[in-house]
Every structure is written in structure tokens, then in C-alpha cells.
Amino acid sequence: MDFKQLAKSIVEEIGGVSNISQVSNCSTRLRFDLKDHSLINEDKLKKIKGVAGVVNRGGLFQVIIGTEVSHVRDEIEKLGNIVQLDNTSSKNKKGIVNSVLDVICGSVTPVIPAFIAGGLLKAVLSLLLLAGLVTKAGQTYQLVNTIADAAFYFMPILVAYAASKKFNCSPILSMTVAAVLLHPNLIAMKVAAVPVHFFNIPVVMATYSSSIIPSILAVWLLSYVERFAEKVVPKMLKVFLKPLLILAIVAPITLIVLGPIGAIIGDGLTNIFLFLDQLGTWIVPTVIGFIYPLLVMTGMHWSLMPVFLQELATNGYETLSGPGALASNTAQAAASLCIAIKSKNIEKKQLAGSVGFTALMGITEPAMFGITLTDKKILLCVMTGGGIGGFFAGISGLVRYAPGGASLPTLPLYIGDNPRNIIYAVLTLLISFVSTFVLTWLFGFKEDKIQEA
Structure with a gap:
């Protein structure tokens, strides 16, 4: 190309x-x-x-x-x-919703490689543990686990850097404010469980490791304070007075107001999905499996990331995105590969085969915009197949132990404490693939209905 x-x-x-x-x-x-x-x-x-x-x-x-x-x-x-x-x-x-999604996407997308690396490293560590090559009490396990956990624990700092690019403000000062949220002294104050005050103003002690929203809010504020400081600070004093003013304003407000608000939002969203899980473990994976193409199409799937990362930090696994997304992404691949086999149009066969394989590897947009969105019947087959796979994921209790994608190559992310979990992941993939392939073959694909993307 x-x-x-x-x-x-x-x-x-x-x-x-x-x-x-x-x-x-x-x-x-x-x-x-x-x-x-x-x-x-x-x-x-x-x-x-x-x-x-x-x-x-x-x-x-x-x-x-x-x-x-x-x-x-x-x-x-x-x-x-x-x-x-x-x-x-x-x-x-x-609009407000689109602006929020744009900020979340811009703040999280650059950090994804670190999440993927950490998640896959955890998967490798789980394989070594199952093979008996390491033990949880051993130093090798602890050191590798520390490396894998680093990106998740220091997520606020990584997100702050990415958010600074989105808000066009100082990356270093943004990361510094986020680092305050993870300072050992702050953690010690929370562990001590005694009231904390800043000039007689009560400070809510929250846990900020693995969080996203507090950092984004802090950098958003910093972008305005930085512009204000740029205007009011005399040129000859900017080298030292400007960063001092920014840190002195943004850090306390983040600790007293924005940080707790962000933590409350994150915990609240997580609790909503935990409540749905208590009503029925099949509900969330089935819904996500069914509507995920619409979320990806509009970019709203990024709105799930703060919630499932919070769930990961709290429980050590997540059920919000991974199981349903695995079913949905597999359904995209199945529909495209079905068309690649059944179509008599050479160009369509080549396109469908190429994007179908790509979708199986976890990149679904080419399949969506090149094949499955070109006909409502095909899209409905994909959504139905994803919902069926998501339903099985829910009733089997499938969880994802680390972020990093939902596809065939990332199946190791489903290896963890429950040895049957990876089996459930493979079955989810197979059920979604077969059901979508059959539905597309019987009801979704009509040669004269498919239009070039």
C-alpha cells in the first residue's frame, strides 16, 4: 500500500x-x-x-x-x-456525549499497547503457573507479575499523558498531578483511616490506582489553569512561577474535588453492572454481544473501558466487555467468511475473506464497513450470533483476567484461577462463529443484496 x-x-x-x-x-x-x-x-x-x-x-x-x-x-x-x-x-x-466519548477515546487509545503488553504477560504467567514452572510464592512469579501490573497500577499517569495531548497542555505537569494521586504518603493516609484535611477542608481518601476518570478530569482542569497562567504571569517569571501556579491550583482541587468525583463515577458505573450481574450473569454478555457492532460503529465501545478496568482493579477479572466482545468479534468474522465461501463475485470473495480473517484476529472495522453493514440482514445475523455467544459466555460465567482484546489470538487472556474459564472462552468463540455462519448462510446473504462498500 x-x-x-x-x-x-x-x-x-x-x-x-x-x-x-x-x-x-x-x-x-x-x-x-x-x-x-x-x-x-x-x-x-x-x-x-x-x-x-x-x-x-x-x-x-x-x-x-x-x-x-x-x-x-x-x-x-x-x-x-x-x-x-x-x-x-x-x-x-x-454534543456532550460525543465530546465525552472523544475525550475518553483520545485519552485511552494511546495507552492501549501498554495494557495489551501487561495483559498478555499475565496470560503467559498463568500458563507458566499451570505448567508448574513457577509458583505464586516464588520471586520469579512476583517479579513478572509486578512488570505485568505496572501499566494497570500507574494507569492514571499514563492516561494523564495521553489526555494532555488531547487537551493541548503540559504533559509533564499533567503526569505530575496524576502522580500525586498515587503517592505513597496519600496511600498511607488512606490506610490509616483517620480524617484528612487540607486547611480545614475535608479530603476524601479514595483509591486511584488503575483509575481513568480522575486523571482525565484533572488534566481537563489543568488545561484551563495553564492558559490562565500563561496570560497572567509576567514573561520574565514564567519559567518558575507558571508551573508553580498550575501545580498549586490543580493538585489540591484534584485531591479535594475532582479525584473523589471521578472515583464516585467509576465506582457507580461499576456497581450498576455488578447489580445486573447479580440479577443474571447472562444479561450483560448477551446485551454486549448483541449491540457491540453498534457500539464500535459509533465509537461508544470506548465508554466501556473505564468501567471494565475498574472492575478488573476491584475483582481481578472483568465480565462487562471481554466475554460479549469475544462473541461479537467472532460473529463479524463468521459472517464475512461465510460470504467469502458462498459469494460468486471474485472481488467480493477476496474482500470478505481478507476482512473476515482480520476480524478473527480482533480488528473488526474492515469487516463491518466492508461487508456486514452493507446489508441489514447480515448485520442482524451478526448481532444475533454475537448475542447467542454472549448468552453462553454469561451462563458459563466466562471472565477476562486482563485487558488486551477479544479475539482468537487473545484467548490466553481468559486463562486464570479457574482452569475451565479458557474452555468456556473457546466454546463461546465456537458457538458464536457457528451460529452466525449458519444464520448468514441461510438468511443473511443474498448476492444481489450486497453492495460494494
């Missing part, structure tokens, strides 16, 4: 470099903050070779590329200076 030409073609159809305020990417999508959405030519954009789809919703503009998206983003950045502008300068106002 010619990444340079692809980047140039995309930029031309979104109004040129001058129309881009910010560009970033997740595992498969380019994410643009554009100054004027009226300059976008979606019809031509969708026809560009290498573009799997476009999402333009509520002020959020995304171009689906695939697993090589980072190379395209690099080439886009080489086309010219992309000036980071205040969001207020944009002609395209985002």
Missing part, C-alpha cells in the same frame, strides 16, 4: 491540511478534529482504495483504514503543519 498517496488522497477530500485541527489514530481508524465539516466529500472519500469506511457523527470524523493506520497518520502529519487549535474555534460543535 502506498501510504503517502493514500494520505494525500484522504486529506484532499476532507478540505486539505488547513482544515485539520488535530489527527490521531486508534488501532484501525484515523480520527480527525476538523475546522469545517462542510468541506468533506464523503462520496469520493469512500471510493479511495485503502479506505474501508467513514464515520461522521456529531462532530466526530473518522476514516477506517485497518491495522496499518499509524503509517497513514504519519504521512498525513508530513503533509504540513497541523496547528492545534482551541476547540472553540471549530465550526462543528460536538
Whole structure:
């Protein structure tokens, strides 16, 4: 693939470099903050070779590329200076929900490689434990477990760095404020269980390790305080007075107000899903398995991450996202591979086979925008198959022991204390695949109904 030409073609159809305020990417999508959405030519954009789809919703503009998206983003950045502008300068106002999702995505996406590395390392450690090569009491196990846990424990600092890029403020000061939340002295005060006050103002002692929301709120505040400090501090004093003013304002407010609020939000969302689990372990995985394509299509699947990471930190496993997503992603692969086998159109067979294999590896957007979203019947088969697989995951009690994807290559993430859990994960994958494949073969696929993406 010619990444340079692809980047140039995309930029031309979104109004040129001058129309881009910010560009970033997740595992498969380019994410643009554009100054004027009226300059976008979606019809031509969708026809560009290498573009799997476009999402333009509520002020959020995304171009689906695939697993090589980072190379395209690099080439886009080489086309010219992309000036980071205040969001207020944009002609395209985002709604509250879309703005929140955009911030969460921008703050969490860059940190995902660390989560994946830590999660897979935990899976390897579980295999070594099952093989009897290490013991939990041994130093080797403890050291490797520490390495694997580092990204999760220090998540507030990692998220703060990513959020600083989103809010266009100081990464170092953002990380410093987040580090305050994890300072050993603060932890000791919480363990001591005695009232803590800051100039007679009570400070709620919360646990911030593995949290996301408190850091995002802190960096959001810091972005405003930094701009204020930039205006009021004399130029000759900025070197030392500006960072002092920022830290002296943001850190206490974070400890007294934003941190506890973020912790309450995170705990509250987690408790909602724990309540649903108590009503029936099948409810959440079935619902997630069914609606996950819609969540991914709109980018709302990122809203689940703070909750399931909090559940992981609390319980050592999560049931909110992993089981249902495993069923849904497998369903995307099954529908695409079914079409690859059944279709008589050579181009359609090649496309469906390629994106089907990619979906089986955990990257579903090419399959969604290239195949399953092109016909409502196929999409319904995918959602139904995902729901069936999610239902089995729920009644079997399937859990995911670490974040890092929901696909065939990440099955080791389901290895943990319960030796049957990995068996349930494999069965979930098989049930979702077979049910979706059969449904698509019998009811979903009609040659004359499939339109080119």
C-alpha cells in the first residue's frame, strides 16, 4: 500500500491540511478534529482504495483504514503543519456525549499497547503457573507479575499523558498531578483511616490506582489553569512561577474535588453492572454481544473501558466487555467468511475473506464497513450470533483476567484461577462463529443484496 498517496488522497477530500485541527489514530481508524465539516466529500472519500469506511457523527470524523493506520497518520502529519487549535474555534460543535466519548477515546487509545503488553504477560504467567514452572510464592512469579501490573497500577499517569495531548497542555505537569494521586504518603493516609484535611477542608481518601476518570478530569482542569497562567504571569517569571501556579491550583482541587468525583463515577458505573450481574450473569454478555457492532460503529465501545478496568482493579477479572466482545468479534468474522465461501463475485470473495480473517484476529472495522453493514440482514445475523455467544459466555460465567482484546489470538487472556474459564472462552468463540455462519448462510446473504462498500 502506498501510504503517502493514500494520505494525500484522504486529506484532499476532507478540505486539505488547513482544515485539520488535530489527527490521531486508534488501532484501525484515523480520527480527525476538523475546522469545517462542510468541506468533506464523503462520496469520493469512500471510493479511495485503502479506505474501508467513514464515520461522521456529531462532530466526530473518522476514516477506517485497518491495522496499518499509524503509517497513514504519519504521512498525513508530513503533509504540513497541523496547528492545534482551541476547540472553540471549530465550526462543528460536538454534543456532550460525543465530546465525552472523544475525550475518553483520545485519552485511552494511546495507552492501549501498554495494557495489551501487561495483559498478555499475565496470560503467559498463568500458563507458566499451570505448567508448574513457577509458583505464586516464588520471586520469579512476583517479579513478572509486578512488570505485568505496572501499566494497570500507574494507569492514571499514563492516561494523564495521553489526555494532555488531547487537551493541548503540559504533559509533564499533567503526569505530575496524576502522580500525586498515587503517592505513597496519600496511600498511607488512606490506610490509616483517620480524617484528612487540607486547611480545614475535608479530603476524601479514595483509591486511584488503575483509575481513568480522575486523571482525565484533572488534566481537563489543568488545561484551563495553564492558559490562565500563561496570560497572567509576567514573561520574565514564567519559567518558575507558571508551573508553580498550575501545580498549586490543580493538585489540591484534584485531591479535594475532582479525584473523589471521578472515583464516585467509576465506582457507580461499576456497581450498576455488578447489580445486573447479580440479577443474571447472562444479561450483560448477551446485551454486549448483541449491540457491540453498534457500539464500535459509533465509537461508544470506548465508554466501556473505564468501567471494565475498574472492575478488573476491584475483582481481578472483568465480565462487562471481554466475554460479549469475544462473541461479537467472532460473529463479524463468521459472517464475512461465510460470504467469502458462498459469494460468486471474485472481488467480493477476496474482500470478505481478507476482512473476515482480520476480524478473527480482533480488528473488526474492515469487516463491518466492508461487508456486514452493507446489508441489514447480515448485520442482524451478526448481532444475533454475537448475542447467542454472549448468552453462553454469561451462563458459563466466562471472565477476562486482563485487558488486551477479544479475539482468537487473545484467548490466553481468559486463562486464570479457574482452569475451565479458557474452555468456556473457546466454546463461546465456537458457538458464536457457528451460529452466525449458519444464520448468514441461510438468511443473511443474498448476492444481489450486497453492495460494494
